[in-house]
Amino acid sequence: MSSEPTTLLRLLCDRERLTYRKFNERFTLTGVDLFGRNPNNPTCGEPQFRRWTGGKLVGLPGAETCTVLERMFPGYTAAQLFAHPSEVIDPQVPAYDLDLEERIAMTARDAHEAAGATAGMSISDNTVDELHDQVVTLARRYHRLAPVRAFEEAEELRRKVEDQRDRTQVPAQLQSLMILNGQVAALLSAAAFNLGYLRHARTFARTAALFGETTRFTPLRGFADGSLAYIAYHAGDNTESVTKAERALSYGGLGDVAERRLHAIQARAYAHLGDIASAQRAIRLSEEPGRDRRDELHDTVGGEFGFTAERLAMSNSTTALIVGDSDQAEAAAHQALTLLGQRAPDEQSAHVRGGASADLAMARLLANDVEGAAEALAPVWEIPSDQRMTGIVVRTARVHRHLSRPAYHGAQLAGQIRERIEDFNRVSPPHQIGPHVGLLALEA
Known part of the structure; x- marks a missing residue:
């Protein structure tokens, strides 16, 4: 140009x-x-x-x-x-x-890459630190990005990490770069999942797990196996989902946040198997006070690798809906929205707001409160089309299926909600550029 x-x-x-x-x-x-x-x-x-x-x-x-x-x-x-x-x-x-x-940032990147090009097969430790900072930044910005944009940024970052891996033979640097590569693969898995590409999300998560195993970096391995567990129950592989979650929980070196996330995923997997007692036990374990344990991924990096209290509440709300406990689901959804509202605007996740609101609507529908469901869905309609990711799409689709029952035929408000959901999901990335979203469960 x-x-x-x-x-x-x-x-x-x-x-x-x-x-x-x-x-x-x-x-x-x-x-x-x-x-x-x-x-x-x-x-x-x-x-x-x-x-x-x-x-x-x-x-x-x-x-x-x-x-x-x-x-x-x-x-x-x-x-x-x-x-x-x-x-x-x-x-x-x-x-x-x-x-x-933007110009300053671009110039800084160009200058940094030019300096790194002179290092030959031994790169500067500052280069590794810079890549680490970029991974941390992307993980912490992830909740504000549309999934297409998140995938593009992670894809570019993966190429940078791979390029530096080819230019160094220093064992410590190779170890650090493989861990970064695994973290980027995990972010690519999340983005692919949010776009509705479960098969590719699984491949990226397995890649992240392989890097975690190769480097003996247990937090990455635990995170990746947790991702594989929730991808499995979305794909209908419920037994595999339970196995993956239980294996991840057996690893040492995980912090409280990591275990909280894995118990929430485990709870959903048990719920899909119909094991209500185990699902409720896993929910209780996910909500227990921690033991002040931290790890270098879920806590130090955080962001998409973390698992906030509101996201936990949203996940447990969905699990409660699957086991048929509408009261527990409504209470957890309310908690998620309350906790989210206490955060600064730029720290609030549209995914959590939309998911918890849809769960709240579903819980009210189970009590035959159609007007209450319509009220709960109000925040959902405000989500920009490019941020209507898989979790929100399948949750609203669940509401749509419920309102399509014969009991609601001819009911004006129920019909209006169904039409609104159809219009909402029609322009979402999973429907526009991803495969048809016919998933069996809702995203954690």
Whole structure:
């Protein structure tokens, strides 16, 4: 790309590093969000994209196309997007200064990578530290990212780690890089699962488990086996799920957070097997006070590797629904939402809010409180389409199935909720770009 974009659209695409493929994906999803799944939605071929960004367009495209572009780049009209940047941005203010932090970050990465290139087969320990910091940052930002974006960032990070592994023969550095590689594989597994790709999520989780076993880094191995356990019960392999969770709990060196997560996963696995007593016992174990034990992954890195109190409550709410205890489910869902509300806005997980709200709605439906269920679902509708991941989709689908029973036929409010859920899930990533979400359980 040239250094002087001829249209504001090209400037914005350069700034966000939008290749044609990424631009087209966003354009298509935005069109679906605006107009629904319609074969007449506006499209953008690659030659058309080149004309748009190259200042070769005569006049403006159609009204619907302009509407999509204005939604993609809020704050600008279609006319401004196709105009020269100097006509829209004050020429006294350098355009790229608007994204100074991004430029600084990009320059810092480039400078760091250039310095690392001089190290030959022995890389600097600072390079390993920098990669570690990037893994920690991604894990802690994960809850704020759409799963597609999370996968892309993790994929790029995996390539960086692999590149450095090929350039060093120092055993301690290789050990650290393999652990980082395993952590990135675990994040890729979470992203693939959230997009509805269970088979690939399982492959990534097995990769993470292999790195954990090879490096003798027990927390990673425990986390990966826990992931394999919940992937298994979503796929209907309930016996395997119990086995994976029990094996992970047998490892030494796990902290309280790790064991809490594994007991919650174990509880769900038992619930799917119909072993209610074991499921309730596992729930109690997950809620017991810890013994002040920590580990280097679930606690020190944290983020997606952690397991917050509200996520625990949400998971146990779902397990209670599976075993048929609506009172316990409603209490746990309420607890999850209360705990979530006590966090700063940027620390609140849309996944937990949506999942707990859907569980609360389901618990109320079991008590035949349709109006209460509609009220509980209100926060769900506010979740942006690109963050409607597998856990939320299957929970709302569970509500939809319940309201599709003959007892609700002809009931106006029940019908409205069903239609709202259909519209909500239709534009979710698992339905748009993932396989059909016909899962048997709900994500932890």
